[in-house]
Amino acid sequence: MTQIDTWANIQNEEDVMNDHHAPFWRAMIRQMDEKDIQNRTVLDFGCNQGGFLRTLFRIKPFKKGLGVDLAVKSLNTAQKLKGNMPLQYETPDILDNMAAEFDLAFSHDVIYLLPDLDEHARKIRHVLKTGGVYYAATGCYSEMPLWPIWKKEVESYSNVPVPDYSINDFANAFWKAGFDVAIQKCIPEGFVNCWQGRQKYFPQVTDFLKYYDYKIIFRFSKQG
């Protein structure tokens, strides 16, 4: 796919994303089945500025991590922020030359933006080792009650088209590619900031709580 500078064409949307997503990154890390990943290699698909892998490494250190994204300016930021962590950030075409490289893959709020879910599932299958696991979290799909207003909002600043998937479309693509599919709700720990300017995403304060019924983590495990 064509590279872009940043995913959002409004800098503020790009910048606030880390703060808004961090509670869900921590939830994914807390809720994943694997406790000790010290010897594992990890992929973050759609890594943006790299915050998920840095958070994962601080909580559960791993051997090596790769973040891929279409947004090259965001990758540069990720590169600058990685410090001494064993992390690499690249555009997704690097995956074309990789096979059975990763024990674990993750994506947070990325699968709903992908134009071809079957192709994505095949790619993840190709780069995962046998028995490898892909955790993909999102709340953006047609069954989520706030999705119609979110879709319009996201389309107003996204530099990639925004499809309109059902939650079943995600599962179907991964079944078709030879994965077992499991699911749970992605619940942030503790209090979550009801941020100023929330109205365009969460018109009522109670919408924050309702959203947690729909924010889900898929666990796609690669079968032999």
Ligand SMILES: C[S@@+](CC[C@H](N)C(=O)[O-])C[C@H]1O[C@@H](n2cnc3c(N)ncnc32)[C@H](O)[C@@H]1O
């Ligand atoms: C909503 S942001 C989420 C970013 C990050 N995962 C997080 O949790 O903050 C979606 C990201 O997916 C990236 N993205 C969109 N389409 C992509 C594609 N086809 N391949 C790789 N990355 C893509 C965007 O550039 C953007 O950084």
